[in-house]
Amino acid sequence: MKAVRYKSGEIGANIVFLLVAMFFLTSSFFIDAGNSQALSSPKIVPILLSAVMVVCAVLSLIEAIKTRQVSKATENVFQLPVLTYVGVFFVYVGALFLLPFWLASAAFLLFSFLYWKSLPPVKAILASAGVVAVSMTLFAKVFYIDF
Amino acid sequence: MEHLLNIALLTAGGTLAGILVGAIPGLSATMAVAILVSLTYGWDVTSALAVIMGIYQGAVFGGSITACLINIPGAPSSVVTTLDGYPLAKRGEGGIAIGWACTESFLGGLVGVLALWIGTPLIARIAIGFAPQDYFLLAIFGILLVGSFAEGSFGKAMFTASLGIVMGLIGLDLITGMPRLTFGSDLLVKGVDLVTAILGLFGLSEVLYQLYQNSSAHVIQKVGRVLPPLNLLARYLPLTLRTSSIGVLIGALPGVGGPIASLMAYDHAKRTVKNPSSPFGEGAYEGVVASESANNAAIGGAIIPMLTLGIPGDAVTAVIIGAFQIHGLRPGPMLMTETPELFNMIVLSLLFATFFFLIFGMLLIKPFIKLVSIPQNILLPPIIFITVIGAYAINSSLIDVAWMAFFGIVGFVFKLYKFPIPPMVLGLVLGPLMDETFRRTMISYRGNFGDLLGAIAVSPISLSVVALMGVTFYLMFRKTGKAKRG
Numbered sequence: 152m153k154a155v156r157y158k159s160g161e162i163g164a165n166i167v168f169l170l171v172a173m174f175f176l177t178s179s180f181f182i183d184a185g186n187s188q189a190l191s192s193p194k195i196v197p198i199l200l201s202a203v204m205v206v207c208a209v210l211s212l213i214e215a216i217k218t219r220q221v222s223k224a225t226e227n228v229f230q231l232p233v234l235t236y237v238g239v240f241f242v243y244v245g246a247l248f249l250l251p252f253w254l255a256s257a258a259f260l261l262f263s264f265l266y267w268k269s270l271p272p273v274k275a276i277l278a279s280a281g282v283v284a285v286s287m288t289l290f291a292k293v294f295y296i297d298f
Numbered sequence: 299m300e301h302l303l304n305i306a307l308l309t310a311g312g313t314l315a316g317i318l319v320g321a322i323p324g325l326s327a328t329m330a331v332a333i334l335v336s337l338t339y340g341w342d343v344t345s346a347l348a349v350i351m352g353i354y355q356g357a358v359f360g361g362s363i364t365a366c367l368i369n370i371p372g373a374p375s376s377v378v379t380t381l382d383g384y385p386l387a388k389r390g391e392g393g394i395a396i397g398w399a400c401t402e403s404f405l406g407g408l409v410g411v412l413a414l415w416i417g418t419p420l421i422a423r424i425a426i427g428f429a430p431q432d433y434f435l436l437a438i439f440g441i442l443l444v445g446s447f448a449e450g451s452f453g454k455a456m457f458t459a460s461l462g463i464v465m466g467l468i469g470l471d472l473i474t475g476m477p478r479l480t481f482g483s484d485l486l487v488k489g490v491d492l493v494t495a496i497l498g499l500f501g502l503s504e505v506l507y508q509l510y511q512n513s514s515a516h517v518i519q520k521v522g523r524v525l526p527p528l529n530l531l532a533r534y535l536p537l538t539l540r541t542s543s544i545g546v547l548i549g550a551l552p553g554v555g556g557p558i559a560s561l562m563a564y565d566h567a568k569r570t571v572k573n574p575s576s577p578f579g580e581g582a583y584e585g586v587v588a589s590e591s592a593n594n595a596a597i598g599g600a601i602i603p604m605l606t607l608g609i610p611g612d613a614v615t616a617v618i619i620g621a622f623q624i625h626g627l628r629p630g631p632m633l634m635t636e637t638p639e640l641f642n643m644i645v646l647s648l649l650f651a652t653f654f655f656l657i658f659g660m661l662l663i664k665p666f667i668k669l670v671s672i673p674q675n676i677l678l679p680p681i682i683f684i685t686v687i688g689a690y691a692i693n694s695s696l697i698d699v700a701w702m703a704f705f706g707i708v709g710f711v712f713k714l715y716k717f718p719i720p721p722m723v724l725g726l727v728l729g730p731l732m733d734e735t736f737r738r739t740m741i742s743y744r745g746n747f748g749d750l751l752g753a754i755a756v757s758p759i760s761l762s763v764v765a766l767m768g769v770t771f772y773l774m775f776r777k778t779g780k781a782k783r784g
Contacts, residue, residue: 164715168457175464175479183476187737188745193471193478196733200460207457214451215715233510237707240506240682244703247686247696256683263679267509270676282680286687295340296691 165212172204236266252298257283302646305348309647312352313654319353320360320376321666322677327357328613328720332500335621336493336688343625343640348647350621354614355407355651358556358594359659362399362586363666367392375556375593378564382578382585389581390522393663397524398586400659401531402538406591407652409542410549410598415645417550418634421606424759425631428607430739431753435763437732440609440724442767454717462725463732465490472734473741485697492620492726494689494698498705499719500617501685505678506710524663530575530583537567537584538591545592549599549611551770556593556600556612563592598648604629605641608731613720616727624692 179197187193239262246255260279264270270278290296312334319330330353338346361376366383379399386395428436441459468479469489480486541563548559567578567588574582600611601618608630610616622629627637634641689702709719743749754760 161715164711168717171461172457175461178479178481179464182478185474185476187474188740190745190747191473191737191740193474193476193737196729196736197464197467197479200463200729204457204460204464207453207460210453211451211457211717214453236509237506237710241703244686244700247699252690256686260679260683263682264676267675267679269673269679278676282683286680286684290337290687290691294337294691296337296687297694298690 161215162212165208165215169205169208169212172201172208176201176205232266236263239266253283253287256287305344305643305647306650308345308348309352309650310654312349313356313651314352314658315349316353316356316358316651317360317363317655317658317662317666318356318669320357321363321669322674326500326504327354327361328500328617329504330357331614331617332493332496332620333685333688335617335624336497336692338621339493339624339692343622343627344643346621346625347618347640347644348650350618351644351647352651352654354597354618355594355648356655356658358597359400359403359407359590359655360666362403362590363396363663366395366399366586367667375560375596376589377557378560378589379586379593381564381589382576382580382582385576385579385581386583386586391581393522393524394526394583395586396659396663397526398583399590400524400656401526402534402587402590403594403659404652404656405535405538406542406545406593406595407597407648407655409539409591410546410595411645411648411652412598413546413550413595414598414601414648417546417602418605418641421602422631422634425606426635428631428759429753429757430735430742431750432757432759432763433607434732434735434739435754435760435767436607436609437728437735439763439767439770440728441732442771451716454715455721458712458717458719459721459725462722463729464725465495465722466492466726466729467733472730473737490726491692491698491701493624493692494701495705495726496617496620496723497685497689498702498707499709499723500613501688502682502702502706503709503713503719505681505685506706507713508674509678524660526583534584534587537571537587540570541566541588542591542595545595546599548592549596550602551599551611551766556596559596559599560589560593563588594652601644601648605633605644606631610724610727613723616720616723619727 176198179194179201182194182197184192184194189195239259243255243259246258249255250258257279260282261275264275264278265272269275287298291298316327316330320327331350334350334353335346338349358375361371362379362383365371365376365379366387369380369384371377371380383395383399386392441463464479466489468486469477470487471478477487544563544566545556545559548562549556564578564585567584571582571584574584576582578585596612600615603609603611604615604619606629608619608628610619619629622633627633627640685702685706686699689699690696692698711717712719712722739750740747743753754764
């Protein structure tokens with residue numbers, strides 16, 4: 152089951168990479184070249200490299216379809232907690248735009264410690280508050296970062 | 299004097315942080331330098347570089363601690379150290395294995411610093427005579443070195459390198475001044491910020507990947523004696539000098555770096571040492587001597603092409619180029635003539651770092667072992683937070699945090715499907731150089747490609763660059779061939 156999910160995931164990822172490559176290739180043709188000659192045109196390198204990307208993406212896709220071996224490391228990725236945590240990280244980045252930096256960060260750290268069962272709740276609260284307070288003070292004083 | 303003391307203290311802090319990062323499997327020198335480059339944006343360049351050099355030296359040595367105690371290299375350049383370091387630890391000589399790693403890294407580091415000090419001005423003097431086509435060849439050379447990061451698939455490495463180049467070209471075209479690949483967005487006119495991309499690709503993606511690996515390892519706690527016997531140290535000195543020289547030479551080849559240097563040094567030791575202390579692979583001191591002296595010597599070597607040609611010697615030096623850029627500097631031969639004090643400061647910081655990791659390595663082994671034993675699910679969330687602060691610190695902008703998150707996820711997906719990340723960073727660094735030098739060359743030859751090839755064929759410098767490419771590719775394919783043969 153995991154192998155099937157990994158395989159379809161890899162094929163899906165390779166299709167996305169191919170689409171990205173094709174998008175860049177198409178966009179490169181529309182770069183305004185002005186009066187420049189063919190080989191000194193601002194289009195030349197993007198077109199060549201996007202074409203290389205397309206070829207490599209196609210080769211990688213073929214390889215993904217052909218291969219049957221599933222590595223142990225990548226199997227773990229399809230556990231739901233993994234994807235959920237990536238989603239929560241994006242919520243954290245979004246929350247930074249709405250909430251004070253310290254509040255969003257402390258909440259994210261607290262969630263992380265509880266989610267990964269790293270620490271019991273009380274220790275997790277203290278650790279997340281401590282990490283945020285110490286880090287922000289240190290970075291503000293030592294690295295002159297204005298939060 | 300006060301400035302010198304300041305540099306020494308910053309280097310000491312960087313070295314200590316580097317050893318800690320290097321000692322934690324999964325966290326790399328590249329990641330630590332990437333985070334620090336963004337954080338030191340508000341500092342003067344000499345202070346920032348002092349800490350970065352400390353981290354670089356410290357992390358390469360730090361990688362050997364876990365290589366010996368857990369059989370997991372903390373840094374790629376310590377892979378070979380596991381071969382003999384871990385068997386030594388298993389038979390109760392973990393302390394002596396780390397002691398050897400520390401003293402040999404120190405000696406190798408000194409040779410590397412000496413080579414950097416002597417070699418850089420010489421190469422910079424030659425590089426001043428470089429024509430645009432030579433820089434173009436060097437950029438091509440750098441890009442093609444993705445093979446050394448291929449991890450099994452050259453196609454995947456080429457894909458990420460090409461993506462890096464194309465993304466590096468987003469923004470205003472340096473020659474025409476016209477926007478390129480900006481899709482009408484004002485956000486893209488400035489181009490992709492190199493440091494933000496590096497932070498996401500090397501920092502966030504690596505932490506996410508480690509969290510998902512959720513690995514735990516048994517750490518050997520009893521280490522015993524740390525200081526290697528002085529008579530053995532003297533006996534191995536000729537081997538140390540030979541393997542350190544290998545480290546410098548291999549490290550100086552752009553894109554090759556410490557891992558291949560330590561592999562070649564180990565191979566040399568195996569072939570030349572007649573009566574090792576134990577058979578190689580079963581706890582030979584000579585194995586640790588060769589690997590560790592070479593990988594730290596390679597640091598000095600890797601910095602030479604970065605400073606003189608603007609071509610990164612390895613992934614860390616690619617990130618250090620980002621540090622130069624955010625401080626408005628462009629590595630290359632002119633950097634050596636315009637700001638010689640910066641070069642002296644880099645040499646001095648590396649020298650300080652070499653002494654500091656010897657002191658820290660010998661005195662703080664036990665706290666390092668405790669730290670290595672802390673579960674990753676406690677250490678990693680705070681590192682994500684520091685990565686976010688790092689991205690924010692570049693311009694005090696949350697948009698940069700969002701970009702970093704984007705690159706972090708891109709890097710994470712790449713890691714899942716075994717698309718190597720260093721080529722993308724190489725592409726981001728070298729892409730604009732390649733584009734600009736190629737087009738300027740074509741403009742000067744009025745678009746005639748045959749004339750360009752003719753110019754390369756009669757220029758001694760261009761031919762030397764082509765020869766350097768040949769040597770490097772030979773070494774790269776030799777390594778691939780050996781890996782395939784097992």
